[in-house]
Amino acid sequence: MTTRVDPVRARPARERHADAAAVLGALPVPVLLLDAENRFRHVNHAAEQFLGISASSLAQMRLSDLVPTDNPLFMLIEQVRNTEVTIADHDLTLESPRINKRGITVQGSPLPEEPGAVLLVMQDASAARSLDRQLAFRGAARSVSGMAAILAHEVKNPLSGIRGAAQLLEASVGPADRELAELIRDEADRIRDLVDRMEAFGEKPIARSAVNIHRVLEHVRKLAQSGFAAHIRFVENYDPSLPPVWGNRDQLIQIMLNLVKNAAEAVTTPSVKRPEITLSTGFHHGVRVAVPGSTTRVDLPLFVAVRDNGPGIPEDLRPHLFEPFVTSKPTGSGLGLALVAKIVGDHGGLIAVESRPGRTEFRLHLPVVSEKDADQ
Ligand SMILES: Nc1ncnc2c1ncn2[C@@H]1O[C@H](COP(=O)(O)OP(=O)(O)OP(=O)(O)O)[C@@H](O)[C@H]1O
Ligand SMILES: [Mg+2]
Numbered sequence: 157m158t159t160r161v162d163p164v165r166a167r168p169a170r171e172r173h174a175d176a177a178a179v180l181g182a183l184p185v186p187v188l189l190l191d192a193e194n195r196f197r198h199v200n201h202a203a204e205q206f207l208g209i210s211a212s213s214l215a216q217m218r219l220s221d222l223v224p225t226d227n228p229l230f231m232l233i234e235q236v237r238n239t240e241v242t243i244a245d246h247d248l249t250l251e252s253p254r255i256n257k258r259g260i261t262v263q264g265s266p267l268p269e270e271p272g273a274v275l276l277v278m279q280d281a282s283a284a285r286s287l288d289r290q291l292a293f294r295g296a297a298r299s300v301s302g303m304a305a306i307l308a309h310e311v312k313n314p315l316s317g318i319r320g321a322a323q324l325l326e327a328s329v330g331p332a333d334r335e336l337a338e339l340i341r342d343e344a345d346r347i348r349d350l351v352d353r354m355e356a357f358g359e360k361p362i363a364r365s366a367v368n369i370h371r372v373l374e375h376v377r378k379l380a381q382s383g384f385a386a387h388i389r390f391v392e393n394y395d396p397s398l399p400p401v402w403g404n405r406d407q408l409i410q411i412m413l414n415l416v417k418n419a420a421e422a423v424t425t426p427s428v429k430r431p432e433i434t435l436s437t438g439f440h441h442g443v444r445v446a447v448p449g450s451t452t453r454v455d456l457p458l459f460v461a462v463r464d465n466g467p468g469i470p471e472d473l474r475p476h477l478f479e480p481f482v483t484s485k486p487t488g489s490g491l492g493l494a495l496v497a498k499i500v501g502d503h504g505g506l507i508a509v510e511s512r513p514g515r516t517e518f519r520l521h522l523p524v525v526s527e528k529d530a531d532q
Contacts, residue, residue, distance in 0.1 A: 192272025
């Protein structure tokens with residue numbers, strides 16, 4: 157008589173555990189195993205990265221060392237223990253001095269062989285949402301481009317007429333009226349500047365070449381430090397091995413200047429004792445994005461980031477940050493970030509934002525020169 161032996165089960169339990177640990181380790185999704193006392197029994201590599209805490213430190217901790225016990229995550233875990241079924245919760249905030257994560261989806265499952273143990277699988281939905289928003293921003297920028305063309309056409313001509321007439325008046329009226337004529341001229345200039353900025357939203361194809369992003373950053377830093385950011389310390393954190401960006405140099409300067417200007421404005425407030433802006437570049441594999449209007453996806457391995465230690469982006473502005481005319485500044489036009497989103501979109505890139513008091517970072521993911529581009 158022959159007995160059929162399951163080749164997997166026939167192997168010693170120790171080997172099977174080693175396999176399971178290897179599979180968990182390789183999973184790109186954060187997975188954490190809690191014991192009945194909410195101590196971390198096992199965390200995979202993705203979870204270490206996600207939480208920014210090493211497995212050996214986590215092994216010494218309980219969940220309550222990471223998030224306060226009134227966090228809904230504790231309720232989810234208790235529900236899993238009581239009902240012994242898998243439960244998911246969306247849009248959780250994991251916030252404590254150690255971590256700061258929002259929009260997290262957590263799935264909790266019981267482990268039948270280990271009473272009280274709960275397996276947590278986490279997903280950062282905010283990354284997906286920020287991608288969705290990106291696409292919406294592109295739409296917003298596009299709606300401005302049509303308006304910009306009309307404005308440029310219909311407003312600029314009559315405006316120069318108004319300005320000219322005011323100048324003529326200035327020369328011929330008495331001092332009291334001269335002041336009024338000057339006011340007309342200045343305000344006409346302000347409108348013209350605004351229209352000029354909006355013209356940048358026009359739908360023109362961009363001329364691209366291989367651009368050294370570090371030279372762009374150097375140029376912008378010098379401009380900033382000799383003007384609006386003279387009082388601010390700059391930290392540069394560049395990866396010198398980066399390949400060139402496939403883009404338009406002038407537009408890339410325009411983007412970086414807008415981001416650095418915003419950062420400088422954010423840190424110029426009495427509450428920031430040591431104003432600081434950090435410029436960094438590097439590789440970040442795994443960022444892929446769909447090319448609008450096609451099924452192709454492109455890799456965006458290169459990132460450029462502008463970080464400041466200012467008070468953070470006002471909460472109510474965040475959902476609309478990249479839309480035109482969104483501003484919290486008395487004299488701001490709210491066009492800076494809308495323009496940044498438009499140009500980055502034209503380059504086929506992406507922007508991600510992370511902001512909390514003391515740390516705001518705008519991170520651009522940009523395409524590098526491919527062999528196909530280099531041949532052109
Ligand atoms: N680094 C930052 N820190 C805090 N808030 C920021 C930062 N960058 C942008 N913001 C917020 O986003 C808003 C929109 O920025 P955006 O650059 O589009 O317009 P603006 O700076 O107000 O005006 P403009 O750039 O046209 O002069 C700002 O008013 C500010 O509230
Ligand atoms: Mg701005």
